[in-house]
Amino acid sequence: MEKGDNSTVLVIDDDLVVRDSIAAFLSELSYRVVVASDTNEGMDAYHSSSPDLIICDMNLKGDCALDFLRDIFQQVSSQPVIVLSNKEVLDDVVEAMKLGASDYLIKPVTELILLQLSINSSLKKVQILKENEAYRKKLESINHELEYNLELFETDQQAGRLVQISMSPNPPQVLAGYEINHRVVPSLYLSGDSLDYASLTKHSVLFYLADVSGHGSSSAFITIFLRFRTEQMLREQSQVPFIKKLTPAEILTRLNKDLIDAGIDKHITMFVGLLNRKDNRLTYSVAAHHPLPVIYKDEKASFIEVKKSSFPVGLLPEAEYFEESIPFDKASLTLCSDGILEVLPQSSLAEKEKRIIEVVEQSEGKFQLIREAFNLKNLHNIPDDIAVMNISDL
Numbered sequence: 001m002e003k004g005d006n007s008t009v010l011v012i013d014d015d016l017v018v019r020d021s022i023a024a025f026l027s028e029l030s031y032r033v034v035v036a037s038d039t040n041e042g043m044d045a046y047h048s049s050s051p052d053l054i055i056c057d058m059n060l061k062g063d064c065a066l067d068f069l070r071d072i073f074q075q076v077s078s079q080p081v082i083v084l085s086n087k088e089v090l091d092d093v094v095e096a097m098k099l100g101a102s103d104y105l106i107k108p109v110t111e112l113i114l115l116q117l118s119i120n121s122s123l124k125k126v127q128i129l130k131e132n133e134a135y136r137k138k139l140e141s142i143n144h145e146l147e148y149n150l151e152l153f154e155t156d157q158q159a160g161r162l163v164q165i166s167m168s169p170n171p172p173q174v175l176a177g178y179e180i181n182h183r184v185v186p187s188l189y190l191s192g193d194s195l196d197y198a199s200l201t202k203h204s205v206l207f208y209l210a211d212v213s214g215h216g217s218s219s220a221f222i223t224i225f226l227r228f229r230t231e232q233m234l235r236e237q238s239q240v241p242f243i244k245k246l247t248p249a250e251i252l253t254r255l256n257k258d259l260i261d262a263g264i265d266k267h268i269t270m271f272v273g274l275l276n277r278k279d280n281r282l283t284y285s286v287a288a289h290h291p292l293p294v295i296y297k298d299e300k301a302s303f304i305e306v307k308k309s310s311f312p313v314g315l316l317p318e319a320e321y322f323e324e325s326i327p328f329d330k331a332s333l334t335l336c337s338d339g340i341l342e343v344l345p346q347s348s349l350a351e352k353e354k355r356i357i358e359v360v361e362q363s364e365g366k367f368q369l370i371r372e373a374f375n376l377k378n379l380h381n382i383p384d385d386i387a388v389m390n391i392s393d394l
Contacts, residue, residue: 192219296365332365
């Protein structure tokens with residue numbers, strides 16, 4: 001016979017022969033046995049021994065076993081109980097099973113092996129219940145921890161978003177006779193899109209639009225790095241007399257080296273432009289940025305021409321960046337990150353690009369009208385960050 005596991009079994013039966021035979025059988029199986037002749041003794045034994053299982057006769061003389069079981073299940077609803085009964089009186093057995101009894105046997109129990117099987121089954125059931133309860137509590141603990149961490153994460157993200165907003169230029173601004181406006185719509189709290197603009201001299205304005213690969217905090221940190229690094233370049237330009245002239249291509253070259261030297265597994269598509277009021281020209285360099293900026297002039301809109309584009313910043317150490325220059329007089333320039341393509345309803349890329357041209361042309365290159373046409377104010381739960389910047393010659 002399979003041995004028990006030293007579990008404590010409380011046997012309640014007013015028939016001494018039956019009680020002793022069951023007790024002797026269970027003792028041989030290495031169970032710790034506690035006996036009682038009625039429910040009063042049984043309740044005392046229950047409290048003093050905390051049994052793992054109860055075997056209770058339902059036909060105790062002058063006693064109500066059902067009341068005893070009700071009291072037990074009120075205290076421990078998962079308590080395993082095996083009830084014994086004569087086959088002529090099974091109503092109490094049915095009620096006991098409804099209360100929570102795990103099994104029943106018909107007296108006389110001539111095959112004690114059946115009692116052992118019933119005990120094993122009952123203890124296994126309660127063990128499963130205990131394990132499930134432990135798992136449930138563990139899951140509740142994990143869920144509480146996740147909720148707490150999520151709150152911390154959202155707080156951190158909101159704080160990071162405030163940092164991004166505080167570091168971004170406050171639109172609209174007029175620099176060297178150019179009005180510059182923008183809007184960034186993040187797909188999460190933090191944005192991987194970045195833009196900035198500042199006076200290089202009193203006659204020139206430097207600006208860029210960048211889209212960092214990926215989403216979330218890691219991409220947002222790179223946008224902060226971009227702003228810090230470009231501001232550092234501007235300071236160096238003004239403070240060091242013989243430093244190499246700061247141009248759009250030079251900015252991309254330096255940023256490319258910075259990211260690769262740092263070993264950051266991120267790359268950035270960028271458009272960097274330099275507007276000069278003296279000769280009314282726009283000089284620019286493109287690092288795989290798409291869609292290209294749209295220029296509006298003489299009531300017509302078109303994508304800016306790019307004869308030479310290069311790899312994203314931070315991708316290849318040998319990447320070379322090129323510059324082009326076009327007249328920029330009584331015109332406007334609208335720059336979008338590729339997130340705008342995700343929210344346009346058109347099915348093909350060509351149709352989406354055509355729609356961007358239409359929006360700029362119908363809006364006459366005016367930022368407020370472009371923003372309304374793209375519905376930037378009401379976009380939520382978007383798949384990718386969206387940044388739109390507009391520069392108009394006043």
